[in-house]
Amino acid sequence: MYRVGVDVGGTFTDFLISDLETGGVEVFKHPTTPENPALGIVEGLKLAKIDFSKVGMILVSTTVVTNALVMRRIPRAAIITTRGFRGVLEIRRGTREDIWDHYRDPAPPLVKRRDIFEVDERVDYSGQVLQELDGEGLRHVCSIIRRRGINVVVVHFINSYINPINEVKAVEILKNELPNAFISASHEVNPEPFEFERLSTTVINAVSAPVVKEFMESLESMLAEYGFNGSVLLIHQGGGVMTPNAALKYAARLAGSGPMAGAMGAYSICTATGLKNAIGLDSGGTTALVSLIYNGEVRMKNEWSITYGAPIRMPAPDVVTIGAGGGSVAWIDEAGVMHVGPISMGADPGPACYGKGGREPTLTDANVVTGRLNPNMFLGGRMKIYPELGEKAIAEKIGKPLGLSTMEAAEGIIKVAVTNMANAVRLISIARGYDPRDFTLVAFGGSGPLHAAMVARELGIPRIAIPPWPGITSAYGTLTMDVRHDILQTFIKTLSNLTPKDLEEIFSSMEKSMFDILRGEGFKDEKIKIRRALDMRYFGQWRSLTIPVDKPVGQLNEIAERFHSEHEREYAYKDPANEIEVYACRLAGIGVIDKVRLPTIPRGVDSSEAFKGSRKVFFQGDTVDFKIYDRWKLKAGSRIAGPAIVEQMDTTTLIPEDFNAWVDSNGIIFFEVKGQ
């Protein structure tokens, strides 16, 4: 039997096929088919020449929802809301992404004002119904929606998070009136206060569902054609996978494929090696994504967005994204100061040294010019590189204007890019109360391993880990995921007005529905894990912290203690004299899937077999001899002393002179500052 991990990216779809009997692994890439990503998946699998009927499970990470939202290739939708509040989606919170740029607008709402309808109904802050739902009015709205041919309908009433009765009634009517429509009610998708965020989340969820449906129908029918009769699971941003059926209900959870892919790479290395604390640095062609894993859990945030002004209130990895990748352009402003990024040349025309017409100096050019990257090793040597074009671009656009030699200018470009990456790491660690010195930097993506050591040095991160396939870490990551559902119940009360029993009651009832869901998906009780947490804050504060709690709910003063110390870690102070307010109960239900292990590689301390020679690299203002190694000839237990460079098809790892590296049994390269 086989298990397949698939990561559908913008350019390539990555595959990892694990033979569950032999433990063997096959890894490859196939071009993505943007028009119908399912096609690329099936085509890629065909290339692997495996018997489809022997594939038990395919785990898919896909950008299909993200892309549909960014490109706005989404179905027309209607919103039905409380009278007086037709403008909520467009009013948002009224802020702008760049407050000084009055020509840069947030993306227009996903539903036009013409398709937003009001009905009479009202519930107050306490859940009391002030006005019953006007069923007649709603039926009339339904007739308009029907006439307009709209098949996606969002129901969003004020205060429905506290009492959904009017929304529930509305959904009943809608199901009768519009039997073929996707109906999404805000109290089901996101039962939290704050009308705009709940509406935004519900709208994104509603318009994504048909996108998921189309993708899954296409994928499943094509797979069936080739004899596949196993199951497909989809990676969601909550740090798990879900069934296609669950995905239809919570389609917005697939929107976070970007941040999820960034975090998953680092997370999978943690699960494989038992690392508890890691910072993930995923740097590719245009961006660097930085994520954080603390105590074995990906650091999440409860609200995020793909485009500014359209929040999605569902947990997603807390990822800092900056414009620093191989294609990032170095440029000089009017005052003569150099910047790197956020503009990127991407893959086409790409860096100047690609010879595809790019004239701007990029980070990749700087790495080629200084000798860090081997021009004969791009795509394993299949792609021709023109270092002289990179040199020319750097000399003309950076070196000459700044009065620097080409080498100095190139190294300057790298240094600025590294600082930008380090600042991103600083924002996700130090600014959130974590000391980077307690972490391992897991670097992947095309250009992460090349810059990891410099980033680590900048912040005092003692250790770096490079996964075996840095370019396809996400495809491997899919195989380390469990089925996961997250539910939330808003519950606002001060801790002193609560007993453990009150909380136990809420959690128990949430747990019961969670068991129903997971059992319905075929999980036996022993494979079901439940995690409980409370969102809490000091009374009067606006943001809350998510604090794990035990089952059964223990002493409240212990929970309070956990909150105080987490507040102190995160915000550098605690305030034990202040009241603590509970804001919401969160419950995660996990259906455990048997995992695929990383394959082991042969042992052997001798690294000389992998030694390919040495190369002169312009490094820290000097020309330094770096020893060059072939990654796939390194054995478990091999040691390498810097300065060294490890090459493989899709990535280059740079180990400076002050680092020692070794290879573990799975082929992960670790390196540490010498003498530690």
Add this chain to the structure above:
Amino acid sequence: MKTSLPDLYKMYEVDEVKLDNITFEVLKNAFITLVDQMSEQILRTCYSFVIYNRDFSCCLNDFKGDTVMQGSQDIAVHVGTLHYTAKSVLEYFGDEIYPGDVIALNDPYLGGTHFPDVRILKPIFHNGELIAITQTNGHWADVGGSVPGSFNVLAREHYAEGLRITPVKIWEKGQFRRDVADLIVNNMRVPQERMGDLKAQATATMVGEKYLQHLIEKYGLRTVLAAFKASQDYVERILRERIKTLPKGRWETEDYIDYDPAGEYDKPVRIRVEMEISNDRIHYDLTGSDPYVGTFLNGAFGSSFSAVIAGTKFFFPDIPLNSGFYRVVNATLPENTVVNAPWPLPVTGFCSGAYEKIMNSIIELWSHLIPDRAMACSFNLEYLLVGGWDKRPGYNRHFMWYDWMVGGYGGRNGLDGSNASAPLFGMGLSVQPLEGQERLNPVLTIKHDIIPDSGGPGKWRGGCGVEKGGIITAADRVLMSYMADRERIISWGIMGGLPSIKMGVKLISGDGEKWLGCYFSGIPLKTGDRFTRPSAGGGGYGDPLERDPKLVLEDVIDGYVTISRARKDYGVVIKAIDEELGHYEIDYEATEKERDFIRKNRLSWLKEDPEKVVELLKRGEIDELDAVRRYGVIIDSRTGKVLHKTTEVYRKLIFTKSAKYWKA
């Protein structure tokens, strides 16, 4: 006390430091990260919802008090004032600043903005030498005074506005001074929240200090000092380079506050702005602005300077803000005028008074110089405060429903104005969720929606404004206060664009409907009373008769413009075919005729006898919007009578800003 601090730039001969380009870029970005870290800290720990919704700023000042770096998401109104605060603290304490001190102040007469903006500063020492200051400024929800929220239009001196905090040490030599902190917060409503804000801001300054010390450890003090100076030189240099490419000369314009509630009823208060661009600097001269007024609509020096900087910054969005900017841009703000009112005059309402008039004037001037970033006048900042005693079941406590709205921005060159955006005063200031407000207050929101026809007509329409209103559900001793403007000097268009709609509060109680206008304090309300108010839209850009009829049609389909105003404002005649399907059609022939008719008559409409216009209005031949948009006549909403002086001023204003650009 005078400061005797040494000039560290000279002492350490920082000009001799060969700060290479790369190290400079690295440190400059590190300063940005430092300020961002402080902002993140405040946002996550503050107690005031005003701060939480981003009415705050952070910065790093050098040992002179000059600003090295300010946060990229900071609220506009604090821009250009934080260095004054730092300098005044240095001057006030002189040699008596010690490691471990944390200083608070909110004094508008020392370069601050208004009392609610409380600034917390932490002087940073290295080897016993004061080398920098980290500073945070947060708008506290209340700083005392006679009305909840501390906006008091009845105040004639600052004593009635709130607590004035002259520079005071909250921590001295590392010791928290509980006595001092208690004195401050206990003179404000909800003291425990204010204490929370104070500590959140102070902690943020400490977070900034920690990172700065790390940078010094890594790069050395001398290099960091050199980077302080280089960061300012950099901004100065880049701005001067930009100015070189601009035409040189003098331009002037004016705008008006509706009137002084303590002064003459029919007399707009003039603000005049002259801009001179010479080879390498921009100078603004506000001479010719009217004398200060008797109420809090005045600007103090700091806030008016901030308006000058913020307006200019709109045209250079990518240039970072620090004192280098202020070396190139400066302003003459004549004393004893409405843009530079002296102690002890009230200035807390400057943000709805002088501030945005200066900003909109500057944006208008630049719109002619850099047409690619042009924008007509935007809606005016407004704050509505309803405070009293919450008597809902289970509640018995003080409440404050403190609300502000988004509104429309002016039409732009090639783009309609943004609908429903945060005020120019603070573009990052987000509106509050009404579901949150309803939990905290006995006020039920009855509406939060976009207003049709509120965007000023133009070739590029002004953004639409918003209406928000509420009903008091169960409360005692409720007082309502309001500060806004542009009930009369309605947000204007440029380059041929037309005005938006008037602002002002309407009260609906057992006694019927009552117009309360834009400035009032302490109006009593009781359970069951309703109030509502619009935010205006932005003025239009360019001649509305040149707007593509298809765009007008789209606006009609979405309800941004009504069919009747499509005809009157744009001369576009639209027929509803099937409203349920959103199916409308343009009658091109009728449109051409209508446009010809308007084109032939509109200049004479602007000269029509105002009394005749009132007659037409009374007879129902025209409506209120026609009176403003077609005739330029301003009618008192309370009496229905013409405000003659105001009309004269307004007609002149719309002619010079807009009507003179109409083609015959």
